[in-house]
Amino acid sequence: MTTARHFLPPGVGGSAPGAGTLPARSGLGLKPEHFHSILETLPDLGFFEIHAENYMVEGGPYHHYLTRIRSHYPLSIHGVGLSIGAEAGLDETHLDRLAALIKRYAPQSFSEHLAWSSHGGVFLNDLLPLPYHAETLHRVCAHIDRVQERLQRPMLLENPATYVEFADSTFGEADFISEVVRRTGCGLLLDVSNVHVSCVNHGRDPRAFIAALPLAATGQIHLAGFARDVDAAGDPLLIDSHGAPVADEVWRLYRCALEMLGPVPTLIERDNDVPAFPVLLAEARKAEAMLSTFAEAGEPA
Amino acid sequence: MNVQTPFAAALLDPARPCPDGLVTWNGSDPARRFQVYRNNVIVSLVDALADTFAVTQQLVGDEFFRAMARLYACAHPPRSPVLALYGGDFPAFIEGFPPAAGLPYLADVARLEYLRVVAYHAADASPVDPTALAALLTDESALPALRMRLHPALAVLPSDAAVVSLWAAHQGVGALEEVIPEVPETALILRQGLEVDVRQIPAAAGAFIATLGAGLPLGQAAARATALDGGFDLAGALGLLLQSSAITALNPVLPQ
Incomplete structure (x- = not known):
């Protein structure tokens, strides 16, 4: 079984918080309303994750608190605005901002989405779907190559939650992602909730979908x-809202993914209707308990 | 093939049909599903504006605000993925929005709220040593030519409306019904430490600080302030800047 460590550049390793990989534990998205609570209690958590774009500001409280929290925890930086699937080229100015943020905070992981969000100079603030065919494969791979070259590190690519499919797609999503991973050497951010949402929305079997992904490349x-x-x-149409607790179906699918993968760093995401910190911490503990079951069992053969 | 141009256009214009080429596993109408994307885009942008312009929203009510913000978001979508500073021209949009014409102070309240967000995220900077300024102030002949760099998280907003009192009344300071909206006020917006402070200052002090902040010398700033108000309190205005740690450089080398 290959782990995320395989995707580190040579010479990088060791324990957090410094450099290396995220620990195979649970983490939480960092929300400004929780800055104080976190620094006062320093909860036992594997890592925090930020949305890169929220911290692309010059100074002030966000950087003040993130600097302090980073000194205690490993960090994952998760981009939501790079528009890797864009028909136009990558926004090099945005890539520069991203490189500066990564240099400043030395995160253990950087990830982005298989989606597009900018077009014609306009940022649409949603993760929009792509057709899967030779042309989009070529484009996505070229963009990921450029990101990894500019950032001098491998990135993880997240499978999307989608509501429509394209008539001219010639690849299934799992095959498309597998080919991107094979060609670019990027890792996989397996969003189990997105798998559930997309599989319900498109009438697929989520377990079979996960099994068809390039699981050996999973970093988070x-x-x-x-x-x-x-x-x-x-028919049911599920919407990836990040505004509710993790559903039972997703916890079951998570267990199934861990059976295939062994323990993997796991983030609880909550971006809307954010509850008090202890509520999120309880969800992280639940993930941690499942992870520890698999850690004790050892990695699958 | 260009898929994203019609897709993006339809997201921002509800009058446009769902883009071609979309399919669904069960043969259901993709337009219903496309609506999810349209909703995600517009609602997230309106929510971002509601975060920044909370008092503006309270002044007009949620329904009015969200309808106005929706029209703005479709006409002026963000140009950058950094959404913290989205909405810089929303106050100007409000000013020209006929249904809001009955609230002439609304645009300036929105301006104040936007400047607060700018101040919150502005660059950090250290104040000058107060003794260095005190030493300069002893040489009266050099004062008119003295230039200062002010903190990046400082802004002045002169208004024909009671912009500070209106804003403060929504922070639990003073009663809204006692505010006379037509009374002109000047706001000083400044981040000190991690908190953004909004306070009312005399119009002349506002002109003085804004002129200094634009890089012009103290003599010129004081002249502008005195032209507005013969009783302009120069020592008081300088003291305010000093106490607020708002002066970050003295006689900085100016870019040519």
């Missing part, structure tokens, strides 16, 4: 809550 797992809607046929 994300778990989040979703909202329930219905489509025009009255």
